[in-house]
Amino acid sequence: MRTALQILLHGAAILFLTLLSQLGGLAWVLALPFRRRRVVFFAGFAAIYAALSVTAAWVAPTFGRVPMACGAEGPLRIASPVYCLLNRHYGTPELAAVLNDLSRDMTRRHPDATVQLLDANFPFFDGFPLLPHLSHADGRKADVALFYLDPDGAPGPALRSPLGYFAFEDGPTDCPPRRLTLRWDLAWLQPLWRDLSLDRVRTRDLLALLAADERVGRIFVEPHLRATLDIDRPTFGFQGCRAARHDDHIHLQLK
Ligand SMILES: [Zn+2]
Structure with missing residues (x-):
């Protein structure tokens, strides 16, 4: 039961962050391996999101x-x-x-x-x-x-x-x-x-x-x-x- 709720919450977070920032959902997914420790998870999410956002500024021109x-x-x-x-x-x-x-x-x-x-x-x-x-x-x-x-x-x-x-x-x-x-x-x-x-x-x-x-x-x-x-x-x-x-x-x- 707890696992189902967790999956639902992660899914909702991924959807929300994707709609809000396009890359936030992906950063959340990539941070999931750290989910056992909440502080590490959120720090990892923030670092991955920042890295993806900086990378986007370099890569986006290739996509117009x-x-x-x-x-x-x-x-x-x-x-x-x-x-x-x-x-x-x-x-x-x-x-x-x-x-x-x-x-x-x-x-x-x-x-x-x-x-x-x-x-x-x-x-x-x-x-x-x-x-x-x-x-x-x-x-x-x-x-x-x-x-x-x-x-x-x-x-x-x-x-x-x-x-x-x-x-x-x-x-x-x-x-x-x-x-x-x-x-x-x-x-x-x-x-x-x-x-x-x-x-x-x-x-x-x-x-x-x-x-x-x-x-x-x-x-x-x-x-x-x-x-x-x-x-x-x-x-x-x-x-x-x-x-x-x-x-x-x-x-x-x-x-
Ligand atoms: Zn407008």
Whole structure:
């Protein structure tokens, strides 16, 4: 009975870590020979996971994806080290070029502007989604953070939420409230976020630059945010009412 429960728990851990970081499940499997002593097991898991993650950064380019923003030089920054720790910062070389060009162009317009990368893609395998983003499965999609003003009203690097997600800008929507949907409102979380206002100037310029890039095929941003920012382009799209809201971040995908 105990063995069956252990197998179940290990299976759940392997599944969860694979979905979270792609390589975590494999690291757990490789650490299983040390499972008799818990401290040794977790130390072994951490060491194996670190080794796999470092190796992925070297090997992924062979499979058509490169690491982005983590420790790299240049104006593109990762919004949180969590994304790097979980191997969620990979993309095709073309996506990396688009994001680096975007960051450079933003810095030219606004020397204080840093484009912050959120979830991108895992290092390996087309068709392996980076949950909860079902479409981030081919190395050609990425999310970037909105820009905010500091409490004193000056343009700043701070984000409203630690990971750059789920701090929604309120606005009208045609989507009916539904229970079974990925369009989370997470109302209970909203009071926890920093009370920063959207930097309309820099966010608008970011959208304009993205829309002007011919390599970018689609940009998801909530309709009410487009109206507030007074910007519309043919590449702007709405993800639909069953997918995640896009008034806490911007989603872009290559053609
Ligand atoms: Zn996205």
